[in-house]
Amino acid sequence: MVKRRTAADDGAVWRSVDGSLFKRTGGAELEAEARFLQQISALGYPVPDVVDVGSDDTGTHSFTERSAGTASLHDLAVAQTGPDGLLPAELLAAAAHISAQLLTAQLANPIPGGPEAMSAFFTKAAFAGDVFAENPDLDTPRVRDAVDHALKRLEQLPAARSHMDYGLPNAFPEAVIDWQHHGTAPAGYDVAPMLEIVPFKGGAKGYRFTEAQRHGYLAALDAAAIEVGAAPVSGYLGEFLLVKCFFFLALMRPADSDARPDKHAKWQYRRALFTTGLEQYESTGTIDTGTFPTLAAFTAAAGQSRP
Structure with a gap:
């Protein structure tokens, strides 16, 4: 096993x-x-x-x-991470290659989309019901308006058969595994945030991507989309990442009986990322995960701010 x-x-x-x-x-x-x-x-x-x-x-x-291979892109990233946490260009090229393959297949085989499909996508992908149940103070007209705006924008994209949990751990150089949570999503939702979701983990992965690497990866995806006559997906990164802000906050609130401070710290950390992402999306239309602090930095700053 x-x-x-x-x-x-x-x-x-x-x-x-x-x-x-x-x-x-x-x-x-x-x-x-x-x-x-x-x-x-x-x-x-x-x-x-x-x-x-x-x-x-x-x-x-x-x-x-x-078998899809002996090592996922996450396994390769862990093995190839330098002392500074950065990764070689070859790893980024491999990520762009498999993601472009997936995106091309999705764009070549669109399925019916529209408002109802995007609403269902958000419910499934964002776990919004859980987020609002655990964080009722976030269920506000402001947040709902941002979501409505994002979904309206995502209606512009073709809908596709999607992985819904795509990332380096389930991507291999020539195949994508673990389709357990598959569903309908706007084309690009799987692949565009692939590198951007790493900062949500708070530095636990042990590796990170530079701004240039993230932009280069997105440029490769845009080129793949343009080649098949579709719109560049990077223009919708903010919408995709707003959904991820929900996803990574879902089911994070510790039970009232759980007194472990690390769980409470992680919940507060994800709440802070949610707020940061929301503010950035409202002001710029996108979200820059490169500005997210690590969990350790957030916890240290929170400790210093206490009287």
Whole structure:
């Protein structure tokens, strides 16, 4: 067994002895996931081949797929990070390559979008219900207006079959894995924020990207979009990141019985990032994650501000 599947009761991921196959086990939703993978593979999406789908006498469902490789881009990033936390150009090129492949497939196979689709996308991707339940002070006309503006802008993009949880850990040089949370999203939502979401982790990943690297990555995606006659995706980065501000705040509030100070600090940190992102989006139409402090810096500053 490699790991338990996130948000899946009794689900797990298994690797064959020779490492050539991976088996995902869990509930009946796995068969739908496997069918989805087979569908998007036929559409040119860079995903592993599904070689077997089924269930056993215990009611456990599973599908088996070919290995995407020995190391994800996150694994490679950890291995290649320099003393200053920066990454080599080769890693950025690999990220741009697989992301451009995914974006090209999404743009080549649009699906119906519109206001209802974008509203459903926001509900699923942002976990807004959880954010507002845990942070009722954020459920304000100001926040709702910003969301409405963002969704109106996102209606301009074609809708696409999307990963919804795309990042370096599930991207490999030639394939994208872990489509458990797939859904409909505006084209570009998966790939454009890939490097930008790292600062939301507060420095825990151990690596970071320079402004030039982030801009270069987005330029590669814009070039891929323009090549197939679509609009550059970088112009919608602010909207994508506003959704991510919600996503990374969701389910962060500790239970009242949990007295661990680190959990409270992380919740307050994500609230601060949410507020910063909202203010930047309102004033500039985008969000610069390069201005986000690390969790350690935020905690230290908060400690100094106490009397």
